[in-house]
Amino acid sequence: MLSLLRPLLAVFLYLLLPGGQSRIPVYNNGFHYQDISNGNGNGEIYFNGVRLYVESPQPAVSATRGSSVTLPCHFHYEPELSTPRRTRVKWSWIPANSINAPVSPLASTSETEVMVAMGNRHRSYGGFKGRVRLRRSVPGDLSLVINELRLNDTGRYRCEVIDGLEDESATVELELRGVVFPYHSHRGRYHFNFFAAQQACQDQDATLATFEQLFTAWEEGLDWCNAGWLADGTVHYPITAPREGCGGIDLAPGVRSYGQRHRLIHQYDAFCFSASVKGIVYFLEQSAKLNFTEAFQACIRDGSQIAKVGQLYAAWRLMGLDRCDAGWLADGSVRYPITRPRANCGPPEPGVRSFGFLPAYMKFGVYCYR
Ligand SMILES: *[C@@H]1O[C@H](CO)[C@@H](O)[C@H](O)[C@H]1NC(C)=O
Ligand SMILES: *[C@@H]1O[C@H](CO)[C@@H](O)[C@H](O)[C@H]1NC(C)=O
Numbered sequence: 001m002l003s004l005l006r007p008l009l010a011v012f013l014y015l016l017l018p019g020g021q022s023r024i025p026v027y028n029n030g031f032h033y034q035d036i037s038n039g040n041g042n043g044e045i046y047f048n049g050v051r052l053y054v055e056s057p058q059p060a061v062s063a064t065r066g067s068s069v070t071l072p073c074h075f076h077y078e079p080e081l082s083t084p085r086r087t088r089v090k091w092s093w094i095p096a097n098s099i100n101a102p103v104s105p106l107a108s109t110s111e112t113e114v115m116v117a118m119g120n121r122h123r124s125y126g127g128f129k130g131r132v133r134l135r136r137s138v139p140g141d142l143s144l145v146i147n148e149l150r151l152n153d154t155g156r157y158r159c160e161v162i163d164g165l166e167d168e169s170a171t172v173e174l175e176l177r178g179v180v181f182p183y184h185s186h187r188g189r190y191h192f193n194f195f196a197a198q199q200a201c202q203d204q205d206a207t208l209a210t211f212e213q214l215f216t217a218w219e220e221g222l223d224w225c226n227a228g229w230l231a232d233g234t235v236h237y238p239i240t241a242p243r244e245g246c247g248g249i250d251l252a253p254g255v256r257s258y259g260q261r262h263r264l265i266h267q268y269d270a271f272c273f274s275a276s277v278k279g280i281v282y283f284l285e286q287s288a289k290l291n292f293t294e295a296f297q298a299c300i301r302d303g304s305q306i307a308k309v310g311q312l313y314a315a316w317r318l319m320g321l322d323r324c325d326a327g328w329l330a331d332g333s334v335r336y337p338i339t340r341p342r343a344n345c346g347p348p349e350p351g352v353r354s355f356g357f358l359p360a361y362m363k364f365g366v367y368c369y370r
Contacts (some may be wrong), residue, residue, distance in 0.1 A: 051078045054142075054161050054168040062175045063149055064318075065275035070135060071144040071172040073159035088162045089117045089134065091144050096154040096210040097231030114157065115144065127153075151176065151207040151275055178275030179317035180209045180217035182224045183309065185269075186332060186357040189226055194263035197229040197270035204331060206272035206310030207231065211255075213273045214238060218255050221349070227258055228269040235261045235268050274310035279370050281307045281315035283323045289363035295328035299368035306330045307369040312337055316352050326355060327365040333357050334364050 054075045063069035075087070091114040098110040115124040115132050124132045128146070135143040142159055154176050160169035183200055185191035192200060201208050208231040209217075218238035225246040227237045235258040242249050247256045261268070284298055299306045307315075308330045315321040316337035324345040326336050334355040338345050346353040358364075 050081065052161060052163060052166040052168050053078060054159060054170045056159065056170040056172045058172065060173040060175060062177055064177050065149055065151060066278050067149055068145060068147045069149055069174065071146070071157050071159070071174060073142045073144065073170055073172065074138075074140045075142060075161045075168070076140050085163045086118075089115075089142050090158075090160045090162065091115045091132070092158050092160065093128075094156045094158075095152065096156075096212065097152075097208070098155075111158065146174075149176065151178075151273065154210065154213075175212070176273075176275045177318065178213070178273050179313045180213050180222060180271055180273050181206075181309070181313045181352070182226060182228055183270045183272050184226065190267050190269060192229065192270055193265065193267055194229050194233055194261075197268070200270050201272035201310070204272060204274070204309040204311075206274040206308075206313075209271040209273035211236070214271050215255055226269050227256075228271040229261075230271055233260055233263055235259070235266070236271070272310060274314045276314050276318045279311075281311050281319075281321060281367055281369050283325055283327055284366050284368050286365065290328070290366055291363055292328050292332060292360035295364070295366035296330075298366055302368055302370075304368035304370035307367040309333065309335070311369045312367055313352055316350075325365045326353075327367040329367060331357070332360065334362075335367075 052075060054073065056071070056073045058072050061069060061071055071091075077085075092111045093114045094111050113125045114128045115122055115134075117123075117134055122134065124130065127150070131147045133145050135141050135145050137143075142161065144157065144159065146153060154174050156171050156173050158169050158171045160167065183197075183204065183206075185196070185200065198208055208229060210231050211234065214222075214230060214236060215238075218240065221240055222238045223240040224237055225239065225243075227235050229235055236255050237246070238255045239246050239251075240253050242251055242253055258268075284302060284304075286298060290298055296306050306328065312321070312329060312335060316339060320339050321337045322339040323336055324338065324342070326334050328334055335352050336345075337352050339350050341348050341350055
């Protein structure tokens with residue numbers, strides 16, 4: 001009996017020794033020991049020290065819309081257990097749009113359940129129903145597989161193991177590869193309250209961008225001097241070249257913030273986020289230019305639909321779509337995508353060039369989506 005406990009005791013003593021502490025990985029704080037005092041009154045205590053580790057080798061995972069992604073997570077015990085314990089696994093999620101949002105004093109947490117598993121039984125929740133499973137490729141593998149990734153699946157995922165005595169967890173951030181674009185109403189600048197902005201992005205096959213997505217876009221060079229809503233209800237705009245009227249020349253480049261604004265009353269533009277689409281976006285080859293009504297019909301005749309703004313941006317950014325012909329889009333705006341800047345195709349940087357919303361009788365080409 002004693003010979004069996006000695007290594008366990010050694011592990012425990014090691015942990016108590018000065019210096020041993022620094023070897024304890026930061027993600028584990030749950031050292032547990034069980035007092036199995038033999039009760040003979042001599043103050044002898046045997047420690048049954050077993051630690052549960054839950055780890056993710058990858059703190060962030062980036063994926064494409066519509067694909068499957070695996071969020072890695074596994075657990076093990078130290079020292080190893082001879083008989084497996086009954087464990088419960090819970091994956092939960094904080095959506096990207098609420099990671100930075102101020103937590104209301106009434107709502108204790110914005111974390112919601114994705115899946116709970118115990119043995120071979122499991123249950124998934126909400127929008128994850130039927131789209132998630134545990135990988136279980138090796139013992140201890142609790143990696144979460146999510147199928148048919150959606151735009152709004154981004155955020156912080158937590159993998160939690162509960163074995164009755166201990167409760168340990170690790171987190172993994174899920175990001176989608178995509179593109180942020182500014183969007184305003186056909187009525188002009190600053191006509192969206194938060195909910196209208198949300199709807200406008202959705203109508204263009206996109207979603208309101210998160211702060212992280214806008215920040216990444218700014219790092220990649222996005223400069224836009226009109227403020228827009230983000231998914232967490234804040235209002236920002238990204239400036240790479242400081243100038244008057246955009247926060248002034250004394251302010252360093254950065255993402256300028258108006259903070260949280262009133263979601264019903266205040267009106268701004270929107271920053272939308274779009275990720276790769278399954279189909280293709282193409283410029284419809286036509287002998288004559290078309291007014292908006294004709295453009296809409298021409299795509300349908302071609303077995304497609306007139307492309308949405310988010311689809312054109314995704315095709316430009318993620319598929320390299322490059323076409324120096326202005327074309328109608330579903331919202332009544334006229335744009336064209338340039339990845340290789342050249343003479344007579346707009347400014348020297350790549351981008352989606354926009355003529356804004358134009359009268360429907362005017363004649364252009366058209367971008368379709370199939
Ligand atoms: C996420 O997007 C899907 C469609 O892709 C939608 O059905 C669902 O309501 C959205 N969920 C949230 C929380 O916005
Ligand atoms: C577009 O042209 C068609 C004729 O080809 C015409 O019937 C229609 O009214 C025009 N639409 C607009 C908005 O000008």
